[in-house]
Amino acid sequence: MKGKWHQGSFRTSNARKMREPRYTRQALFRWGAVLVLLFGLAAPALPQAMGSSPQGPRVFFDVQFVTPDLGWLVEGDRLLRTTDGGRSWTVQRPPQYSNVGYLAMEQFQFLDPQHGWVLYAHGILHRTTDGGQNWQVITAEPRVPQEGSIPEHVTFLRRFTMVTPQVGFGLNEGRDRAMRTGDGGQTWRTAPIGPRHLSFAEMAFPALRAGYAAGLNGVLYGTADGAQTWQALAPAPIGNPFGMQFLTATTGWIYDAKGQRLYRTADGGQTWQACASAPTEIQRFVFRSATLGWAAGESGIVLKTTDGCASWQPIQTSATESEFYDIHFATDRDGWVVGNNDAILKTTDGGLTWTPMQANVP
Numbered sequence: 338m339k340g341k342w343h344q345g346s347f348r349t350s351n352a353r354k355m356r357e358p359r360y361t362r363q364a365l366f367r368w369g370a371v372l373v374l375l376f377g378l379a380a381p382a383l384p385q386a387m388g389s390s391p392q393g394p395r396v397f398f399d400v401q402f403v404t405p406d407l408g409w410l411v412e413g414d415r416l417l418r419t420t421d422g423g424r425s426w427t428v429q430r431p432p433q434y435s436n437v438g439y440l441a442m443e444q445f446q447f448l449d450p451q452h453g454w455v456l457y458a459h460g461i462l463h464r465t466t467d468g469g470q471n472w473q474v475i476t477a478e479p480r481v482p483q484e485g486s487i488p489e490h491v492t493f494l495r496r497f498t499m500v501t502p503q504v505g506f507g508l509n510e511g512r513d514r515a516m517r518t519g520d521g522g523q524t525w526r527t528a529p530i531g532p533r534h535l536s537f538a539e540m541a542f543p544a545l546r547a548g549y550a551a552g553l554n555g556v557l558y559g560t561a562d563g564a565q566t567w568q569a570l571a572p573a574p575i576g577n578p579f580g581m582q583f584l585t586a587t588t589g590w591i592y593d594a595k596g597q598r599l600y601r602t603a604d605g606g607q608t609w610q611a612c613a614s615a616p617t618e619i620q621r622f623v624f625r626s627a628t629l630g631w632a633a634g635e636s637g638i639v640l641k642t643t644d645g646c647a648s649w650q651p652i653q654t655s656a657t658e659s660e661f662y663d664i665h666f667a668t669d670r671d672g673w674v675v676g677n678n679d680a681i682l683k684t685t686d687g688g689l690t691w692t693p694m695q696a697n698v699p
Contacts, residue, residue: 395695397675402667403447405685410675412698414442416455418469423673423683423694429469444496452502454522460493460510464522466502475523492527500542506564508550512536515550515564530558530567539581539591547586549606551578557606570606580622588627590646592619599632601646612646620676621664631688633661633674641688654691656680 395412402408410417410426417426447453455463455472462475494516497507507516507525513536514527530537530550537556542548546563555572576595583589587605590612592598599612599619617634624630624645632640632649637656640649659680666672672684674691681698682691 394678395698396677397662397681397695399445399663400673400675400681401445401447401665402671402673403449405667405671407450408665408667408673409445409447409453410681410698411442411445416442416445416469417698423681424697426698428699446497446499448499448502452499452521454497454499454505456494456497460495462494462497462522466521473523494525496540497522498540498542500545504545504563506540506542506548508537508540512538512552515540515548515560515567517564528565528567531556531569539578541581541583541589543583543585543589547583549581549583549589551575551581551591553577559606571608573606573609574600574611580619582622582624584624584627590622590624590630592622599646603627612642613648615640615649616651620661623664623666625666625669629669631664631666631672633664633676635660637661637680639664639674639688639691652688652691654682655693656682656691 397410397412399411400408406422407420408418408423410419416429418429419426441458443456443458445453445455451466451468453465453469457463460476463472464475465472492514493510494507495510495512497505497516499505499522503519503521505518505522508514509516509527513530513533515530516525516527518525535552535556537550537552539551540548546561548560548564550558550567551573553576555575557570557573558567559570560567573591575591575593577593578591579594580592581589588603589606590599590601593600597618598614599622600609601612602609615632615634617636617638617640619632619634619640622630622632628643628645630642630646634640637654637659639652639654639661641652642649654674656676656678659676659678661674661676661680664672664674670685670687672688674680674682679695681693681695683694684691
């Protein structure tokens with residue numbers, strides 16, 4: 338799915354209780370490393386990976402399928418792969434996984450069965466061109482721009498979305514610059530989005546040249562030349578963006594974590610219309626057309642819309658004790674939703690019914 342800042346998606350909010358799994362994981366991994374250093378001999382009793390211990394309820398953070406049968410799932414620091422629609426799973430780890438240490442997995446994306454990327458903290462990017470059998474390790478840190486010296490830590494890749502196997506875009510650690518790659522993530526160039534005092538939380542690229550970046554208090558910028566230059570757009574009616582998706586250069590959605598409301602645009606962000614109020618907090622959303630979309634919520638609820646979000650159909654799943662963290666559809670009928678308390682559910686009828694699938698995860 339293009340423009341998924343979902344799965345991924347800078348989805349934090351201090352103004353609401355919605356949690357961002359990536360940042361939660363990163364904090365857990367860092368505290369885990371501190372505990373290992375402090376307690377030394379007691380370290381063997383700690384889980385190998387925070388969030389991936391076989392003891393207790395499991396937490397699944399991200400999910401993506403490129404076909405109804407082939408997909409990937411994130412649990413803690415583990416990337417799992419299925420080729421049979423979730424009936425069985427295998428663990429995939431980049432060859433230099435041990436060198437990453439306690440760094441948390443920030444994001445992953447597969448464009449097709451062969452091309453995939455996994456981003457760890459500090460801009461450590463892993464790339465595969467054969468479905469995960471082999472990985473290339475890249476430090477996604479561009480050179481200091483010519484216009485002036487910038488501290489290295491703000492040029493780390495923090496978030497990315499690949500549009501083709503070669504071309505992709507991202508936000509830097511400082512969240513004030515756009516990053517672009519034309520060689521599959523091996524090298525990156527940066528360009529300022531707006532004034533340096535602005536910080537951007539969300540980015541979406543529905544095409545090679547058209548893209549959007551959103552910040553606090555409705556700040557919205559657009560590019561028509563592949564992130565080389567950016568223009569300020571009319572402010573969006575939001576306080577804190579938490580998820581943005583554009584299907585085309587004109588049709589998109591953005592969620593306001595502060596007001597807990599989803600908004601839709603049909604003219605490239607010039608104007609926005611409020612979607613219908615949802616009966617539960619939206620954790621993630623995904624659209625496959627201008628009218629057909631879904632959202633994942635709390636208490637095991639999935640929301641479905643067939644009119645572009647003018648109305649929602651709430652669907653209660655069996656995971657009533659779970660908070661869903663991610664939702665993804667490979668087709669209009671085949672979809673997945675994941676979250677805490679062992680929640681992995683699959684639908685083959687467009688989200689009307691959901692079947693638990695966690696039993697076969699190693």
